[in-house]
Amino acid sequence: MSEPVVVDAMGGDHGPAETVAGAVLARRDRGVPVVLIGQAGRIRAELARHGAAGEIDVVHAEDAIPMTERGTGAVSAGQTSLAVGCDLVRQGAASAFVSAGSTGAVVSCAIRGIGRAEGVLRPALAVALPSLTGGATVLIDAGATADPTPEMIAQFALLGASYAQLVLDVADPSVGLLSIGSEPGKGNRLTRRAEALLPGLPFRFHGLVEGHDVLAGVVDVIATDGFTGNVVLKNVEGSVRAALTLMARAGAADPEALREVAGRYDPETHGGAALLGLDGTVVVAHGSSRARTIARACEVAHGLAGGGVVARVRDHLAVEPVR
Amino acid sequence: MSEPVVVDAMGGDHGPAETVAGAVLARRDRGVPVVLIGQAGRIRAELARHGAAGEIDVVHAEDAIPMTERGTGAVSAGQTSLAVGCDLVRQGAASAFVSAGSTGAVVSCAIRGIGRAEGVLRPALAVALPSLTGGATVLIDAGATADPTPEMIAQFALLGASYAQLVLDVADPSVGLLSIGSEPGKGNRLTRRAEALLPGLPFRFHGLVEGHDVLAGVVDVIATDGFTGNVVLKNVEGSVRAALTLMARAGAADPEALREVAGRYDPETHGGAALLGLDGTVVVAHGSSRARTIARACEVAHGLAGGGVVARVRDHLAVEPVR
Incomplete structure (x- = not known):
């Protein structure tokens, strides 16, 4: 045992x-x-x-x-x-x-x-956010390492792919790198250097994804630094809450459904943030x-x-x- | 004229x-x-x-x-x-x-x-996001300068405060710095250095704000680097859209109200992003x-x-x- x-x-x-x-x-x-x-x-x-x-x-x-x-x-x-x-x-x-x-x-x-x-090199927090396609997207790092190097972000991507396999049962996870445009090379210095490290690692590298892709189910894993990841995690919760609050104020929605949708993006339902x-x-x-x-x-x-979960990092x- | x-x-x-x-x-x-x-x-x-x-x-x-x-x-x-x-x-x-x-x-x-x-030093994009309190919060930089120095972020804060006065008619704007905790000193290296520059500038410095504060109306202006700001701007749109899509799928909301709330966070209604x-x-x-x-x-x-709009930057x- x-x-x-x-x-x-x-x-x-x-x-x-x-x-x-x-x-x-x-x-x-x-x-x-x-x-x-x-x-x-x-x-x-x-x-x-x-x-x-x-x-x-x-x-x-x-x-x-x-x-x-x-x-x-x-x-x-x-x-x-x-x-x-x-x-x-x-x-x-x-x-x-x-x-x-x-x-x-x-x-x-x-x-x-x-x-x-x-x-x-450094640990990362992984959080599984429910996506519009019915599955979930792993956001990593959601706040453990605020100032990573590009090499650390590449390791976060590997840890996130392992998480998707072990917790979400995704056999062949796709990984996106969070940035400010979808064309290769868009981003800040850190992102551009991390982008160069991701092809060739043992997952499907989707390329760059943007802020509006986080809940869209575009990829199984979104890798980013712990500063941006933590801001995004809290922004998802705040933005969903804002939209539902406006619907509730307008008296234009079923209270039971409002609670159900709010619950999907409540931090409690993420099943916990895993420190990997x-x-x-x-x-x-x-x-x-x-x-x-x-x-x-x-x-x-x-x-x-x-x-x-860390075996692939060790191997690659x-x-x-x-x- | x-x-x-x-x-x-x-x-x-x-x-x-x-x-x-x-x-x-x-x-x-x-x-x-x-x-x-x-x-x-x-x-x-x-x-x-x-x-x-x-x-x-x-x-x-x-x-x-x-x-x-x-x-x-x-x-x-x-x-x-x-x-x-x-x-x-x-x-x-x-x-x-x-x-x-x-x-x-x-x-x-x-x-x-x-x-x-x-x-x-560098230009910044300012976008006014409608907040839950009925007013708006200026997010700056929403994407013009992806790798600013702390001094540039301090200038963005000044530009944002001028925007709040001139466009939103806020006489004495409060300014928050976007970070990953509200206690002083929380953040990455860039944010910690920017935080040290903001007190003493000609606006009410609220301190650090987090991702869930963006639509909450906590401050009039949120200053950040152009990478984080652009990710947040697009994440707000994506998260609001996700919440409303789930409500629509559940058939639990008035379609007219759904359109109205979606419209508030549609980029089109921001009145335009101003490059300052x-x-x-x-x-x-x-x-x-x-x-x-x-x-x-x-x-x-x-x-x-x-x-x-740039006069205060010149002065301070x-x-x-x-x-």
């Missing part, structure tokens, strides 16, 4: 009630081996409510990161559930870490605590995640860990680690 | 029929002095249809840029309506140039043909513009030219032109 996924019981807006329920669901319904980490007393009380005491291992970590510190990056290296969870992954006692804590705190803690996989390129997989679920979303994040983390673009 | 606005009669998907009608509307309904440029015979025939022969001056330019060349930047320096129009502005015979040609072709031709205003920082104002109307949109673009160009951030 593979190593378990560690679930941060203390992360998220709803605390252990939802995270523990999610872990139980992941184990019982989806066959994912899990371990819970956090304040053991509270976790055990929640497990008992599901009749799951003794069914799932619990690792104690005293400190939770107060939600008021979300996004400040002010995470001490102490006995937080984050720090202990990442440590278990680094030691090889767990295959992956799932948290509904703040993305910034989880990413910075994971980079420090787990470390990069051999041959990977570390020596172990990390999936960040949205802070408002309920049990089902946590369970889905466990399943994604398990699939990525089992599939060897391995580089000496740099500081 | 001020110098006229030159209108490119040959630009746009609908040709002289709509551009000439727009120029007539600008002059008659909005009091904007205009000159038409392009194939004189075709223009005069259209003017006659409106009973406006002799009312508006016509400058002949033989070549139109075929629409198949849109966006390729393959504009010769010959006698195109674009080249002749920009030349009239450079000579001071016209105050501004309005075209519904391709943004890429108009921008590159204008930069070459008109040249930068004294003290301005040159020695003369240039407004690029969308290729699909009809007469009313052309007339509005003429009005915007006239207001910007009369208001001295003037620099020696660099190559």
Whole structure:
């Protein structure tokens, strides 16, 4: 049996009630081996409510990161559930870490605590956005590395293609590079240099794509730097919300359908942002995640860990680690 | 009387029929002095249809840029309506140039043909996006300068604040810098260096804003580099279209309201993208513009030219032109 996924019981807006329920669901319904980490007393009380005491291992970590510190990056290296969870992954006692804590705190803690996989220059966040064609497009990097080199963006493209294969079941993913025109050579200096590296890598390189292609289902993967990717991710959410708000104000739409469409682009439904390129997989679920979303994040983390997401980077673009 | 606005009669998907009608509307309904440029015979025939022969001056330019060349930047320096129009502005015979040609072709031709205003490092495209609060937010740079320095972004912020005052009638505009977090210091290297330059400039510096703030009406102006700005502009359009398409597919919305909301974020309704920082104002109307949109673009160009949009840049951030 593979190593378990560690679930941060203390992360998220709803605390252990939802995270523990999610872990139980992941184990019982989806066959994912899990371990819970956090304040053991509270976790055990929640497990008992599901009749799951003794069914799932619990690792104690005293400190939770107060939600008021979300996004400040002010995470001490102490006995937080984050720090202990990442440590278990680094030691090889767990295959992956799932948290509904703040993305910034989880990413910075994971980079420090787990470390990069051999041959990977920098980690990247992958998010699967539902597209108009009914599938999904992987946006990578959605915010882990704000100032990548062209070589890092080429690695992000490889990581994204692996994600599309392992999580979205796309056998032969197509990859586009986000830019400001579709003709070859359009873009800024960084994009033009990255564009030269992508042909010949083991995926179908579609060429350049633009901002209006992100939800159109034009490609399976869109590679970009972590600054542009994070701005785009948040702009998708804000723009969809704006359009639906105007429809609601006009009283011209069915409220149930408005909620359904809003839900598709709610960060919670992305199934979690996966931090790829570390020596172990990390999936960040949205802070408002309920049990089902946590369970889905466990399943994604398990699939990525089992599939060897960084193997293609090692085979095709391995580089000496740099500081 | 001020110098006229030159209108490119040959630009746009609908040709002289709509551009000439727009120029007539600008002059008659909005009091904007205009000159038409392009194939004189075709223009005069259209003017006659409106009973406006002799009312508006016509400058002949033989070549139109075929629409198949849109966006390729393959504009010769010959006698195109674009080249002749920009030349009239450079000579001071016209105050501004309005075209519904391709943004890429108009921008590159204008930069070459008109040249930068004294003290301005690089031009920037400003687009006014309607916000949820009922007003508009100026996004600048929306695509003219893909690789700016921090000093250029500070100038874009000043140009954007002038645009908000002159076109949107905002007396005391607030300015945000687009980044990937709202806390000071969040961002990539370029953004962090630009952030240090903005306090102390003659506008209310709001601080950093994020992708989901673009349509929320949080600030009057959002400054960014031309790469990120262009990706965001197109992502807004694509995301709004995606949300409305899903509502339409569900049959859960009034078609009339869907069209109305789509129209708000159609590029055509932005009133044109203004290229600021040159020695003369240039407004690029969308290729699909009809007469009313052309007339509005003429009005915007006239207001910007009369208001001295680059004066604050000269006063506060003037620099020696660099190559």
